[in-house]
Each structure stands twice: as C-alpha cells, then as structure tokens.
Amino acid sequence: MSDLISIREAASLLDTDVMLIAHIVDVGDVLPTPPVSKDFQEIVFTSGDIERFQTEVARRRFDDFKVQYADVYVQDEGPGARGLEFGPGWLGILKEFCDSLREFQNAGYRARLRWGKEKFGAMRLFYDCSDEIATYIAERKGIAYGKSLRSCQECGEPARLQFGYSICLTLCDRHKHLVGEPDPERDGIILDVDAWSRQQREGA
Structure with missing residues (x-):
C-alpha cells in the first residue's frame, strides 16, 4: 500500500489529537485497514479509513x-x-x-x-x-x-x-x-x- 497515512497525519486530517485516534483503535470497534502495530506511533491508515474515523471522532465529540x-x-x-x-x-x-x-x-x-x-x-x-x-x-x-x-x-x-x-x-x-x-x-x-x-x- 503506497498511500499509507501515519497516525500523526491522520490526526491532522481529522482535526484531533493522536491520543484520541490511538484510543479509538484500542477500543477496537473502528480499526484501520492495515494490520495494527503494537506501538501506537506506528499505526497507519489508508485514505479510505479516514472517512470512517471521521464519523467516529464526530460521535465522540457529541x-x-x-x-x-x-x-x-x-x-x-x-x-x-x-x-x-x-x-x-x-x-x-x-x-x-x-x-x-x-x-x-x-x-x-x-x-x-x-x-x-x-x-x-x-x-x-x-x-x-x-x-x-x-x-x-x-x-x-x-x-x-x-x-x-x-x-x-x-x-x-x-x-x-x-x-x-x-x-x-x-x-x-x-x-x-x-x-x-x-x-x-x-x-x-x-x-x-x-x-x-x-x-x-x-x-x-
């Protein structure tokens, strides 16, 4: 996958912080497409994942x-x-x-x-x-x-x-x-x- 997005880039795209994205992944209900690394700093996303995480971030922001x-x-x-x-x-x-x-x-x-x-x-x-x-x-x-x-x-x-x-x-x-x-x-x-x-x- 050549279009992988780092967790920091994902947080920037989603206008939130890295720790919230890491928490969402830890919860396990919404996951990125690539296999999840045990080191949260190495978690990566595809461009298609961003929309799903955008919905989840909005839900968590009420x-x-x-x-x-x-x-x-x-x-x-x-x-x-x-x-x-x-x-x-x-x-x-x-x-x-x-x-x-x-x-x-x-x-x-x-x-x-x-x-x-x-x-x-x-x-x-x-x-x-x-x-x-x-x-x-x-x-x-x-x-x-x-x-x-x-x-x-x-x-x-x-x-x-x-x-x-x-x-x-x-x-x-x-x-x-x-x-x-x-x-x-x-x-x-x-x-x-x-x-x-x-x-x-x-x-x-």
Whole structure:
C-alpha cells in the first residue's frame, strides 16, 4: 500500500489529537485497514479509513448532540473550560438528563448543562439552574450517575465497574480490556467508588 497515512497525519486530517485516534483503535470497534502495530506511533491508515474515523471522532465529540440540545447545553467557556469528557456509550443517559432540563426550561426555569466528565467510572454532570429546582435537578443527576455505573462508557451495553491496577472504568465484557489486567483486590468487589469511600469513612 503506497498511500499509507501515519497516525500523526491522520490526526491532522481529522482535526484531533493522536491520543484520541490511538484510543479509538484500542477500543477496537473502528480499526484501520492495515494490520495494527503494537506501538501506537506506528499505526497507519489508508485514505479510505479516514472517512470512517471521521464519523467516529464526530460521535465522540457529541457533534449531533450539541446541535440537537443547543437549547439546554451551553458549553463551558473561558480559561480551563471543560466539555463532555466521557465515552459515547453514555449518550442515552446524557440525553435523558438533558430532556429533563428541557422540561424545566420549558416551564420557565433556568436549567442548562455546562460540562460533564467520567470519574471513577461514573458520569459527573455540572449544570446551572434556578434555585427553585436545584433539588429536582440533583435527583436527576443522581439517576444519571447510577445508570452510568451500569452502562458501558464505550457502547452503552450492560456493564459494571472494571478495576485495573491503575484505572477503573465502567465497561462491558467486550471493552473491559481497556483497564488492563484486573486488580483482584478491587475488581468485582468495588462497584461504586463513591459509595465504597463513604463506607470506609463511616467505618473508620
């Protein structure tokens, strides 16, 4: 193949960074046509691969969501601004939360999502809302948190918190390789880090 594209060139063509492309390849759902090198810096693509990766990058940037929910998703701005920093498997949970924001907004209240992230395998959402509905929004945030601990961050299939030695993520069996070798002292034992931490404090 004479038209092979390096991972750095692919990242430039896709207007993203090398680490996101490497992560997509590691996930394994979208792969380049040439055999994948174990060294991510040596991964190469064909020109035909770029369109498929373009679709996947857009999915991971939540491009369609940002258009569909522009009325309730007001992206964080300024120094240190954050975005939607979790996998596309949680899109359904995200939409459900934003649908509830939309209901409150349509009733005349301020309700906007600003940003979100994954931490310890769970979805964390940050929002701005009227004081009168803060308790209700917090409840819906808690529902999203709970659902994220049962849904694969990569594909949305039923999942559990997978504990590796250096990272934990909520993943299905197909994607659990992303945490590496399981830590037998925590994997399958700690299924909610926040709840486990509270128990440890209360037991101290």
